[in-house]
Structure formats: C-alpha cells, structure tokens
Amino acid sequence: MGGYTLIENAPLVARNTLRVAARAKLLAEIRDASKLPELLDFPAVRAGRLLVLGEGSNILLTGDVDGTVLAMETRGVHVEQDGEVARIAVAAGERWDDFVRWTLGQGFAGLENLILIPGTVGAAPIQNIGAYGMEVAEFIESVEAWDQVKKRVVTLDRNACAFAYRDSLFKREPDRFIVTAVRFALPRTHTLRLDYAGIREELERMGVDKPAPFHIAEAVVHLRTRKLPDPAVIGNAGSFFKNPIVEVAQGETLKREYAELVAWPGNDSRWKLSAAWLIEAAGFKGMREGDAGMSNRHALVLVNHGTASGHELWQLAQCVIEGVHARFGVRLEPEPVVIGSEYE
Missing domain, CATH: 3.30.43.10 (Uridine Diphospho-n-acetylenolpyruvylglucosamine Reductase, domain 2)
Structure with a gap:
C-alpha cells in the first residue's frame, strides 16, 4: 500500500x-x-x-x-531563513539526535544541550524532552498534528501545546493527537547554558575557554556517554524517573536533615529534587532482581540485563518508588509512558 x-x-x-x-x-x-x-x-x-x-x-x-x-517513519527537513533565525519544519519520523547534529552543522544554536537523546522528533514535544538545563519547548514554534476528534490536521503554537516539565497537551491527551511534524525557531547565536551538571568542568577538561554551541554539544556527549548506559549495549529508556517537584517547606526540611541532598530552588516557590540522589541514598543504585535492575552507572536508569519482562521491570520500578517514599516522603513518577498499568 x-x-x-x-x-x-x-x-x-x-x-x-x-x-x-x-x-x-x-x-x-x-x-x-x-x-x-x-x-x-x-x-x-x-x-x-x-x-x-x-x-x-x-x-x-x-x-x-x-x-x-x-x-x-516519515522523513523530511524544510528550512526557511528569517534573518538571524531559521524556521525549520521537521517530519515526526526523523531521528532526534540526527536532527540536532544537523542543526549544529548548519550553524544553528539552541539544541546543543539536547544532543544524544534517543527518540524521534515527533516524540520530543510530547515529553517536552530536556537535559542539562534546557527544554525543547524553548525552541518549538508550533506542532502539526492529526486531531482525532476534529478529524483534520491542526497546527498548535507553543502556548497551545501547554508545555510543562516533561509534559504537554499531547501527553495529557494521548488518544487525541498524532504528531506529524514539528516547527522550530533556531537562532544563529544565543546565551549558552553552562551552569548545569558539570558542563563547565567538562569544557575545562576539553581546554575550551570560549565555547560555541558545538563545544557544548561535545561536552554533553562526553558527560552522557560516561554516565548513561548505551541502549545498544543494555536495554534501557534513559532516565526512568522525573526529578520530583516539592513545596519549599518540604525541600527545606529535607535539606536540613540531609545536607548533601541535591536540589534546585525554583522561581515558583517550589524546589526540584534530584531523583538520582534520592534513589542512590535509598540504596537502589545497582540493585538487581533477575534481569531487571537499576544501573550501577546512573541511579535514574532502569535496565534490562537480558530477558526481563515489562511486568518485572515495572515491579522493580514500583519497589524504587515505594522505597524512596518511605525514606524521604517524596513520591517519584516515571518519565516513560507505562503501557498496561495504572499510568495509562
């Protein structure tokens, strides 16, 4: 056909x-x-x-x-140059990492912190993917999707997409929209994000004192490669848990009790806590039950050591959720969509 x-x-x-x-x-x-x-x-x-x-x-x-x-499995990238900003329409089936590398090769800035994230371009706005202090929503101008309610193609601008931390309209209404293309607005230059998770230190190791976007991308590749297991080597979906958001009072209480807690006070009177720190402090890093396990390289990563079933992997994830909650009073939520569970 x-x-x-x-x-x-x-x-x-x-x-x-x-x-x-x-x-x-x-x-x-x-x-x-x-x-x-x-x-x-x-x-x-x-x-x-x-x-x-x-x-x-x-x-x-x-x-x-x-x-x-x-x-x-759609393909295609179309560029419209508008002065110092490129407007780029990308088919949903394009590989995200390939697209990021292409933008850097063309001299466009903005997506460098998001290099090496697995998945497709169409999936990026659904999850509002983010890494190293940046979220993709910042550079999305609009999303084209098939609306199964209206039975037609719709174009939703950034505001209509209702982006939030690892969230969007598309994630909240998964049975309504099928993303078909994403339109980005990428500048030639922008303020680089350096103050997150060791990027400055990695640039120093690289001997770079005046970084460009491609330097940031290289630093992120080094960091991700060292910290995260390769899905081609061992089954995983990257970071399995979101960094939990808590009220200031709870964050301050935890910080007083655990001085080494990794947390980022936000601008909205709430704190973001490091899920990786909570998981490791609760003793789950490197844990293994049969072929289901938590990576010994990064506490956030749920791994399949061989032939673990999805049910076995989800059971282990729930064990981590309950263990962290019992220890710290904080309930973790999965980043990936869990099919066949209470999260559907």
Missing part, C-alpha cells in the same frame, strides 16, 4: 529500547503523513486501541498491545 505497511502479530522487542519482548496485534509503519486518515479508517485499526511509537525510547510495555502500534 502506498505510504504505509501493515504487519499482523508484529514483534516489538526491537522497537523499544528496554528490549521488552512484547507483540502488537497490528503494526502500521507510515511513511507518508497524508495517508493517516486512510490508515485510521481501516476497520482493524478503528476496532482497538492505538499506540503511536517513535523509536520506543520513552515507553515501558508491561504486556502485549491488543490493538494497533503506529510507527511514524
């Missing part, structure tokens, strides 16, 4: 970075976004649930998908 391919009883083990051996009743690989209305009108697709999947780097499958998995 032109623009898409349908596969029944499709294995998903190679389509999620935690390497969970789940299956989909139907897999639809779409290469032409204009064919979405036709595809979604198939009786077999309309009859069950629909799960949109990019590279599967932000998902935990705790069972098979009794419905259709829609894999966005």
Whole structure:
C-alpha cells in the first residue's frame, strides 16, 4: 500500500529500547503523513486501541498491545531563513539526535544541550524532552498534528501545546493527537547554558575557554556517554524517573536533615529534587532482581540485563518508588509512558 505497511502479530522487542519482548496485534509503519486518515479508517485499526511509537525510547510495555502500534517513519527537513533565525519544519519520523547534529552543522544554536537523546522528533514535544538545563519547548514554534476528534490536521503554537516539565497537551491527551511534524525557531547565536551538571568542568577538561554551541554539544556527549548506559549495549529508556517537584517547606526540611541532598530552588516557590540522589541514598543504585535492575552507572536508569519482562521491570520500578517514599516522603513518577498499568 502506498505510504504505509501493515504487519499482523508484529514483534516489538526491537522497537523499544528496554528490549521488552512484547507483540502488537497490528503494526502500521507510515511513511507518508497524508495517508493517516486512510490508515485510521481501516476497520482493524478503528476496532482497538492505538499506540503511536517513535523509536520506543520513552515507553515501558508491561504486556502485549491488543490493538494497533503506529510507527511514524516519515522523513523530511524544510528550512526557511528569517534573518538571524531559521524556521525549520521537521517530519515526526526523523531521528532526534540526527536532527540536532544537523542543526549544529548548519550553524544553528539552541539544541546543543539536547544532543544524544534517543527518540524521534515527533516524540520530543510530547515529553517536552530536556537535559542539562534546557527544554525543547524553548525552541518549538508550533506542532502539526492529526486531531482525532476534529478529524483534520491542526497546527498548535507553543502556548497551545501547554508545555510543562516533561509534559504537554499531547501527553495529557494521548488518544487525541498524532504528531506529524514539528516547527522550530533556531537562532544563529544565543546565551549558552553552562551552569548545569558539570558542563563547565567538562569544557575545562576539553581546554575550551570560549565555547560555541558545538563545544557544548561535545561536552554533553562526553558527560552522557560516561554516565548513561548505551541502549545498544543494555536495554534501557534513559532516565526512568522525573526529578520530583516539592513545596519549599518540604525541600527545606529535607535539606536540613540531609545536607548533601541535591536540589534546585525554583522561581515558583517550589524546589526540584534530584531523583538520582534520592534513589542512590535509598540504596537502589545497582540493585538487581533477575534481569531487571537499576544501573550501577546512573541511579535514574532502569535496565534490562537480558530477558526481563515489562511486568518485572515495572515491579522493580514500583519497589524504587515505594522505597524512596518511605525514606524521604517524596513520591517519584516515571518519565516513560507505562503501557498496561495504572499510568495509562
């Protein structure tokens, strides 16, 4: 069929970075976004649930998908130069890391702190991906999506996307929107973000005293490579837990009790706590139950050492959630979408 391919009883083990051996009743690989209305009108697709999947780097499958998995495999990057700002429309199926490296090669700034994040461009606004002091929402001008309620393509500007910390309208209404393209506004120059998680120290090690965006990207690659396990080597979905947000009073109480607590006071009378510190302090870093484990390289990362099921991985994650809550009175939340659980 032109623009898409349908596969029944499709294995998903190679389509999620935690390497969970789940299956989909139907897999639809779409290469032409204009064919979405036709595809979604198939009786077999309309009859069950629909799960949109990019590279599967932000998902935990705790069972098979009794419905259709829609894999966005669209490609395309279109640039409109507007003085010192480039407006770039990118197809949802493009790989995020490839796109970031392309922007740096073209001399555009803004996304350097977000290099080496796995996943697709279409997934970036859903999660409002962020790393090293930056969130992608800062540079998104608009998002194009198929609206399953209005049955048409809509374009939502940054405000309409309702971005928040690891959150967006698309995440809160997962059954309504299918992201088809993202439009970025990237400057040639901007204020570099250096004051987060060792970036300045890494630049010093590199011998860089006047950093450019590509230097920041190189520093972040070094940091991420040292700290985070490679999904190609061991199954993982990157940081599995969000940094929890707490009221000032709770943050100050914890800081008095645990002087070494890593926390970032915010501008909205709340504190962001380091989930990695909480997990390690609670004794879960490197923990392993069968093939399900927490990485010994980074406490935030849930890993599959071999053939752990999604259910086994989720059980371990819940053990961490309950253990941290019992110790610190703070409840962690998962970053990835957990399919087949209370978080659906």
